Amino acid sequence: MIYLDYNSTTPLDPKVRGAMLPYLEHDFGNPSSLCALGRHAAQALVQARVELASLLGAKAQEMIFTSGATESIVTAFHCAMSAYPLKRHIVTSAGEHSATLNIAHQYAERGYDVTFLPLDTHGILSLDMLEEAITPQTALVSLLWANNETGVIFPIEKIAEITQRKNVSLHLDAVQAVGKIPINLATLPVDYLSLSGHKIYAPKGIGALYVHRHACYQPLFPGSQENARRGGTENMASCVALGKAAALAQDLLMTEMPRESGLRDYLEEEIMRKIPHVSRNGEKNNRLANTSNLRFEGIEAAQALLLFDQAGLCASAGSACNTKSKHPSHVLAAMGRTPQEAASSLRFSLGRFTTQEEIDHALNIIVPVITKLRLL
Ligand SMILES: Cc1ncc(COP(=O)(O)O)c(C=O)c1O
Known part of the structure; x- marks a missing residue:
């Protein structure tokens, strides 16, 4: 996984x-x-x-x-x-x-x-x-x-x-x-x-x-x-x-921040290069090195997460504490996103054990899943 x-x-x-x-x-x-x-x-x-x-x-x-x-x-x-x-x-x-x-x-x-x-x-x-x-x-x-x-x-x-x-x-x-x-x-x-x-x-x-x-x-x-x-x-x-x-x-902070932001930026850039109509939720520069929240126009995040899961990728549509709630993200709502925009947004958050190979593998799952959902 x-x-x-x-x-x-x-x-x-x-x-x-x-x-x-x-x-x-x-x-x-x-x-x-x-x-x-x-x-x-x-x-x-x-x-x-x-x-x-x-x-x-x-x-x-x-x-x-x-x-x-x-x-x-x-x-x-x-x-x-x-x-x-x-x-x-x-x-x-x-x-x-x-x-x-x-x-x-x-x-x-x-x-x-x-x-x-x-x-x-x-x-x-x-x-x-x-x-x-x-x-x-x-x-x-x-x-x-x-x-x-x-x-x-x-x-x-x-x-x-x-x-x-x-x-x-x-x-x-x-x-x-x-x-x-x-x-x-x-x-x-x-x-x-x-x-x-x-x-x-x-x-x-x-x-x-x-x-x-x-x-x-x-x-x-x-x-x-x-x-x-x-x-x-x-x-x-x-x-x-x-x-x-x-x-x-404390020991790892200064090496992990650039390492994770490098992987996160690569993931975002590749997604945006390979999939049209993707936009970022939240300010680009002033954010945690490990977090990417993206809106994929025309898809339902819940369906994407199900297909990701079947293919062995675990991501989320916002806070884990709210996944059982039927309401789209209150954070994105507070930022003025419509319920539809919020419901088509996905969060990818990386960590200490994330590798380049995993990101490449994740891209091989994300791109076809989004393409498939858009065709549907
Ligand atoms: C920003 C934020 N605050 C509070 C919490 C709650 O933390 P805990 O699960 O330790 O109660 C979480 C956990 O999801 C969180 O992400």
Whole structure:
């Protein structure tokens, strides 16, 4: 199978698997217990936290292990909104991942005022609109760092400058940015940042929340673990895995970015050369190196994915979390695409294990499938 769906999830890196295995076997200690096994686990947890913090330019004590980005995002909302109980306004964008949209809608149902900013036709957020949307009532701005469907990267430095000037908490969903672009939180005024293990070659069900040392914190799960910031025994093997995955991502970042963008650009250029009426969704330059979102006029993405799958190619039509939904991509809708345009769009996302041979093979599947669908 050729796997071009890395934005939906990544395989486990064999080195990550190697690092986590002992914690599923003989190193089974509870990091909160005082015996030798427990102390060993506690040490491993310290190391994993340091490795993760280092990838982000953060301090180890600013990292909290969670069950994944969805929990991190919900916790960030909980922290920011309970810190300012009289401020009942949230600003986010209409192109966020469903993890953010769901919690934002839940706050709206509870009577909070939520602004969903639109994106422009290139998938970019207007900084003027953001600035205008923030009022004295705003407690939180929550935005993606990089969009999971188009790969478009938001201008986070400028966004953080606005939220800092307006004295509003900023949460970033950095799930797709972490490990794919350089991040340095030491120089960026961000209060909360969410990330997920299964997008950086660690297992599913592990993630982390960065909380700036001066940002308000209110646990969602009270308890003594994670320095009394998240109750529940740590998922040791997965925490170790996330630390190892972060260390690997840091080592590989500068070689992987140009390698993956080279393969991605080749894939796009060949598709556009061989198939007429294909256009790109999202800005060309300012996007993740691994992501390509293309619109193939006159086809149904769902049918193309079925034929790709039969031929051994795995791609997607947007976020994996929305594939069961009958509605075409809300991200493309936020960018002004019609439902028909969105329903003819496909996402190819590459990763660490993608090779030139795989891209050539993928092209040999994509071109005939699209041609066949157009004839039908
Ligand atoms: C941008 C983005 N945010 C949040 C999530 C949710 O992450 P998790 O699966 O760890 O809860 C995902 C995963 O698909 C994502 O791509």
